[in-house]
Amino acid sequence: MSTLSIGLTALQAAQMGLDTVGHNIANVNTIGFRRQQLVLATNDPVPSGNSFIGQGVNVATISRSYNDFLERQVSQNESQFSYFDQYLQGLQQINNVMGDRTVGFSAAIQKFFKSWNDLAGNPSSVPTRQAALGAANAVADNINGLGNYLESLQGGINSQITGLVSKINSLASGIAGMNQRISAIVSSGLSPNDLLDQRDQMASDLNKLAGTTVIKDPTSGNFNIFMASGYQLVGEGSAHAISANSSPYDPTRTEVFDASGSLQLSVNSSIGGQLGAALDFRSNVLDLTQNSLGRIAMALSQSVNDQHQLGQDLNGAAGGVFFNSMTSLPQAFASSKNTSAAVVTAAVVDASQLTTSDYSLSFSAGVYTLNRLSDGQSWSNANVATLATTAAQGFSLSISAAPNAGDTFLIRPTSAATTNMGVAISDPSKIAVAAPVSASTSAANTGTAQITQPTVNTSNQPPLNANLTSTVTFTFTGAAAFDVVGAGTGNPVGVVYTSGGNITYNGWTLQISGTPAAGDVFTIGPNTGGTLDNRNALAIAALQNDKTMISGNNTLESAYTTLVAYIGNTADETSINQKAQKNLLDQAQQAQQSVSGVNLDEEAANLIHYQQSYQASAQIIKTANTLFDTLLSLGG
């Protein structure tokens, strides 16, 4: 009497079918769920005479709709997309604040130079001087504002790294736990579909965070997971944690290390996914932006200060520094792994030579090597000060004591300038609009020679030439030569006269042109009471056009423009990459989902299908029952 038992197997199979459909429908929105399918097989038939009688159906397995190739494609695109998406988010934070040219640094620096033009037009006006100080403070506020914002982004990156590292560790240990559970089940020959889905999803999440590679053990099916650098996060049933700790150089900067903290993993773009994007954004964009802005601040401060100190203020005193000096702002960090206590000090010597790169300084075999991190250019010398001079990167180096071989230092020349810009003077009369020396022509001269007003040589930086404002007299002995009298000149006689040629004494330069007559006298002396003299203001206003201020071939504003263009281009490019990766990811997911996703219409049809099977199976049992009743009634 096999009809009943056949009916029963059919009923059970239909029930399983309904359960599978129900499970699929229930998980239609479960992330990482892969559609399950009932796989049926016929029971072994029973021989009966010369034929076999079928014995119904059994459930061979419930399979998981899974395509290895498609899954791998999704996973690759996911880590790429997460990388670009995260990178773009960082970039947009900078891109958005650099957007408005009417309120940004550009507008502030334009107003600053306008104020010096105004000073040139109105040298003694206190309101004009006050306005100039206001414009200078606005430039400083603008740079510091942007600098502080960038610094807060650095803080954000630090906490992002810490957060990502903790998520990565928790996923890695989760996957290791899953490996243990799954391998135990798999070894018994079963397929724990839902656990597999969960582990896949965890691996996919981990991949998004760290750009990992999964190597599946062919026998146990265990996931071994590696980071791009080769660091193994998950090996069989155990996880190897990573850690977020301070950089050995800069305690305010978080880096990624192995579990013990001895091996730094965050080097040279060796990490993918969101963590890699955060690290790469920091080194490629954020650091560079800070350095570029810092360099602009240093160049502005040094150029204006240099010229300002050659001038003379409204009280007749020599000009002081206009902006706070940035000379001592370069940072030099000693590695915490150094075995000596040597401290390196860096200082700006020529802001126009500064680059936007950071530098590493290492010491071994008695030789210091300075390495420019942006392009790997390096210089070596046994003397650290000579090394800095030879490298000519705009900063000097000195060291407190001899380091030990293997000691390393990180030099960040420009970064700190972004938050330390300030105007050094608050008294408007202290603005040096005038020049300290002036020339006069004796009224009794009979020749036609004309003298230009002396300009103080830019090389004459404080301490100024002691005889700068000493009275110097040129007396022509004829049309071709003159005698010089005055402290600091050495009183030369019979100096050959060249019309229009430079005449330099005591730190100033002027020209005499035309035809002098014997006995003609020109006098150079201190500028006293010259409240309308605007020569120094004109010189500072002209710095706006100075193409040598930044790396010898850029004006301040063109350097800023270059930075904005770089940010804009990078953001644009990253956005294009992000969109392209999004498209690729969508396509890969669509392909993967067409295999593994749940379609509710399909499940509805299957539901009806298994419902009908169930009803038909029940009918078999009912028929068997009726047959049995018939037999019983025969006996009655």
Add this chain to the structure above:
Amino acid sequence: MRISTAFSFQMNTTALQSRLADLNQVQQQIATGRRIVTPSDDPVGAAYALQVAQELAKSSNYTANITAAKTVVNRESVALDAIRKVLVSARSVATGAAGNPDTQTRTQDANYLQEIYQDLLGYANSTDSNGNYMFSGSKGSTTPFQQVTGASNYQGDNLQQSIAISNSRQIPINDSGQSVFGVGTANDPFKVIDQFITDLRNGALTGTAFDTAVSTALTGLSNAVDTVVNVQDQVGVRSQELDDAQTAQTNFTSQFQNELERVESVDMQKAALQLQAQQLSLQALQQTVASTGKLSLFNFL
């Protein structure tokens, strides 16, 4: 191809978001009137706009400098004209005195010249609207000419104030008292007039000696007028250069403004059409999502 229900909803959401983002971009452009809202919208354009804005700012600086300089030059021009007229009056007194006048006329002339001397001193010590002396070189707060017996006593200096009128050109905008009045030379009008007053009042000075005095005064004053006229010519040239520079800078300014407009501004018509097209496409998508979302076999079970 099988369609995953959840994924198809997800794709619809993504599509809706991206249409909304596009719409938002155009809306922002219309609201700000600018095509480039952040540098990434058009990196090349954004950098170019910064450069043009910088040139525009410089150009307006120069325009402001020129406007201020023109005021200074015009003021000096007016003062020079007055000085020239005073000197011409003094010269006609000297011309009139050539006819060997009587004592009373000589006294009248001397008194008249005394007033002229004061007028001249007044003009020479003219101040500008800020109270700075116009003819003291750079010593704006030092009275350039003080009345002393004999010659004028110039207290100013030789400095000329310059102003930048372009990236490469600075021009002087004033003249020192020394160059206007020939201080220290035989033609110093203060010295000449003062001497002539003394001579007119000196009754003992007659005949050839008086003729010589008149002729010296005439020569001195004529030369003094020439010196002023010479300075006036220079001021005229300066004024012309300022006018030319102003025209040039005004042209630059409007050219830079047009350029900025071209690079940065939104073509409103185009943007409005774009907005309409994007609204339409968003609506279409919304309707599609709404209607396909309702389709399910479960509705028929």
